[in-house]
Amino acid sequence: MSPLRLVIRLTAVAAVAVLVAACGGAQDPDVARVATGLLDAVDSGDGAGACALLAPPVRTELEDTSGSPCAEAVLEEDVGAPSDTTEVEVFDTMARAVVGSETLFLSRFDGRWLVVAAACDPVAGKPYDCAVGMP
Template structure:
């Protein structure tokens, strides 16, 4: 009986250590998601600044890219260029909610979604409306 109690205590200590480690890993997860969203937003801003519209298109969510092409009746690069989106400046802040992110940058607000292959821009060229109104975005899509 004494051996069984000792084994149970060891198992409880191990389980407690695993739970503590899992809690620590969970705390780091939001920071990793924030970093990923920031990297994508910065890459998108750099592509727009360089007028590298094909590179910017590769950072768009599939549905957003499809919507842009359908709306503008042009391939993604020329369609994106025709929107006249501002090249965003430095990041002012990022908020991550699970697999969705809001990235405020100087001159633009971006919405992103996390896909299997990383973060993608779902909406750009967004201006905040007054009160409880949603953002008004030049590039719209879905995650």
């Protein structure tokens, strides 16, 4: 293969690889599973199960601000009702899941998707206002 063809081929491969990498994550089923799992757990009163799906800093923040254990505090939050309709967008280590009318934000911790913000209300032109979130 000539050097010119090699350069063209390598460029094309790199471009396709980045396009696939950037778009491929958008279908990650684990994000939807964790997001709906949190809403299901809170809805069924399973505080421990819900806390297991929260990122460690979120659990700590919840306990610090409520003054009670995570498993109790999380059940006091209005995280929204479960729904079968889930839309997911993934960009590298971050994801957003829209479950029914609820929006949750997730991030990877030790290779697992965990919720970093829930009970979120949209604010026009600004970030979501989330009752459950990072410090």
